[in-house]
Amino acid sequence: MLAILTILLFGLSAMAWLGSSRWRKTRHRNRVLASPFPKAWRAILKRRLPFFHALPADLQLQLKRHIQVFLAEKHFVGCDGLQITDEIRVTIAAQACLLLLNRKTDFYPKLRQILVYPDAFIVDSQRQDPAGLISEQRNVLAGESWEHGQVILSWKNTLEGAANPHDGNNVVIHEFAHQLDQEDGYANGAPILQRRQDYRSWSSVFNQAFNELVHDAAMGKPSLFDYYGATNPAEFFAVVTEVFFEKPAALNLEHPALYRELSHFYQVDPINWR
Incomplete structure (x- = not known):
């Protein structure tokens, strides 16, 4: 009987914690959205993201609100000496949030960090062939999405992808599509x-x-x-x-x-x- 009561109390406590966590998150987002979209951010959208002007007015507004929440919740880290600026943050956030328009979203809930390199970066990995032989590989990448809460991007490639919204190549869209794919545990x-x-x-x-x-x-x-x-x-x-x-x-x-x-x-x- 005691064991059953303990389990019941634990379950109720967990439900209460989850409920309070969701309430805190909602309250924080409402506070973020109560603030006007900064003029400096609007200037970055106009300067760096030609696709923004093609969006209908309602989607432009929705995108700006998504950007506010995204930037309030996600941490950016500069790599190889790159200093993170609002230009980097807004340019990446706008393209990432494009995938969330009109959808019920929790803003990439598993994502904790966006690591940004100045240019393409090198990743060392291991590959096992059908015979079981393991070999070391070095790959030069423009972006990578990890299941445990990180997206890695090249700032140079990010700018190139944003500048031409009609070529079918966009590293931010690519890596954040992986994030959506990974929300159920794996891509x-x-x-x-x-x-x-x-x-x-x-x-x-x-x-x-x-x-x-x-x-x-x-x-x-x-x-x-x-x-x-x-x-x-x-x-x-x-x-x-x-x-x-x-x-x-x-x-x-x-x-x-x-x-x-x-x-x-x-x-x-x-x-x-x-």
């Missing part, structure tokens, strides 16, 4: 969808498009998607997300079913932004 190309029945259609459409890209990459056939998307389903989701936001008309023309899945997931229709 597999299937983020958390709105309804259980959505997964069947998602799986069918994405598997077909992924297999087509794998074939195109193997044959050297031109594709709307970067061949890097053929690496695995997680990379494919990140790559097609870049194309969805930056080349929506071409995506809808060549892969209408894939465009519909992404539009349903992201709850936006970027064709109408152009």
